[in-house]
Amino acid sequence: MLDTAAIWGITGTTMTSFMFIWAIYSQYVPRHLRSYIEKYAYKIIGWVSLYVHIKFAEYTDEGLKRSDNYDAIRNYLSINSAARALRLKADESKNSKALVLSMDDHEEVEDVFDGVKVKWYSNVKEIQTQSGGYGRSGSGERRFFTLTFHRRHRGMIIESYITHVLREGREIGLRNRERKLFTNNSSSEWYGWRSGKWSNVPFHHPATFETLAMDPEKKEGIKKDLIKFSKGKDYYKKVGKPWKRGYLLFGPPGTGKSTMISAIANFLEYDVYDLELTTVKDNSELKKLLLDTKGKSIIVIEDIDCSLDLTGQRKSKKEEDDEEEDEEDKKKKEEEEKKKKKMEGEKQSKVTLSGLLNSIDGLWSACSDEKIIIFTTNFVDKLDPALIRRGRMDNHIEMSYCRFEAFKVLAKNYLEIETHELYGEIERLLEETDVSPADVAETLMPKSDEEDADVCIKRLVKTVEEEKEKAEKLAEEEEKSKAEREERRRKKKEEAMEKKKKKKEEEDKKKKTEEEEEKKEKDKGSEVNGDLHESCDGTN
Ligand SMILES: Nc1ncnc2c1ncn2[C@@H]1O[C@H](COP(=O)(O)OP(=O)(O)OP(=O)(O)O)[C@@H](O)[C@H]1O
């Protein structure tokens, strides 16, 4: 038996010999020959080896693009690595909210899948770029993972295990990612050095469904709908629908439409793509932008009625209805329209209604999964019915003025109270008066350290009472101006009728005189004829 010293002796000798041979090989064998030797050496190893190796490089496309697969594998292995590897690397990726621990270079970890053992190695290779300097970031290093397994498991590993690793890794990535708020760049910026169709910032909006003030039943319904959607991958596949859902949020200003979008994003942990349609040049640009969005995201078009002239078809119909409108009002509107068009000038986007419909609903929409599209508007009646039909906008949610249930949520959020002696009064007032949740929230917010809940609640009662008075006054004024308008219209109608009547009378009169004159002429003619006859008779 060999003792330890002997083993060390042999190992040492072997190592020394190997290093000596390696040094000679590196120094004297020319580079072009070395690549031949290595190629055949690998081939021979491949023939005799029982193991299969698969390499996953960090960069694809000749080193230009970071590989999604590499990141997915790194995420997948991070759990195993954290538990087993001895040397770890802490990656502070700017896309990740958590620290990702991955194996350090030249480390290895084992994984077991379906009872089959595989090994992952993290490798690094030094490369020389064509420019003569060293590669990416001056490091000249290319990293890659190598998966090693016994050749008898080749089928299972390639068909099932790798898919499993990539899917799990992507899911870990999605869970760990820092959520983003994207906004679209104008197409002139798409191919610049800070290229991209979208710019982004981390999404940190604090709104949640708990802080959102609205009817609790409605809120619960929306939450259930969202959960059903996010878990509906197989269902959507089964019924043959792209995995997407459209929401239309409508209601007066300050009722929480934008807040609802943030609450949805936080609830589902989705990214938000805030699409500014007015900067999109045409339909083809819109398609490209939407194709460049990822799954698990919400695409938002705020104030859709103002973004583009998507309402054209309805406008003409409305104009017909407004025929009776005062001339003055019409002129004013026309002038406003002209001014608006002049201001928009050449900048106006050429995105059309059909282009938008096509992008959200046509073949293009099916290019990536798990997306929610949200439109918001203050005036739902202005939108073309084609745009908001179910199937496109599946769920229509009205965000309404603040009623008592919504107020209770706001009071709990802002003042941490659940009841107060004035709650009854507030309930009555809010049923009678339209106040937006934004106004209620602002009134409830303490303005100094001295202001307690009691002060804020009293201020709210006062504000709502004032609002009520204002609304009543406004309604009175409106009633008055409506009556005046009605009176003006009636008078105008009477005048027009009178005019018409007069005109008709004049025409009748004129006609009568003309007829009389004609008759006279005729009579005269017949008299002359008669005389002529008589004179002729006399001559004969
Ligand atoms: N339903 C609500 N629940 C909680 N807070 C609300 C609600 N509605 C409004 N707010 C508060 O009012 C502010 C304005 O609301 P938000 O921007 O969501 O309104 P909006 O409906 O999008 O208005 P606009 O139509 O003008 O875009 C929010 O920052 C929020 O603090």
Ligand SMILES: [Mg+2]
């Ligand atoms: Mg808004």
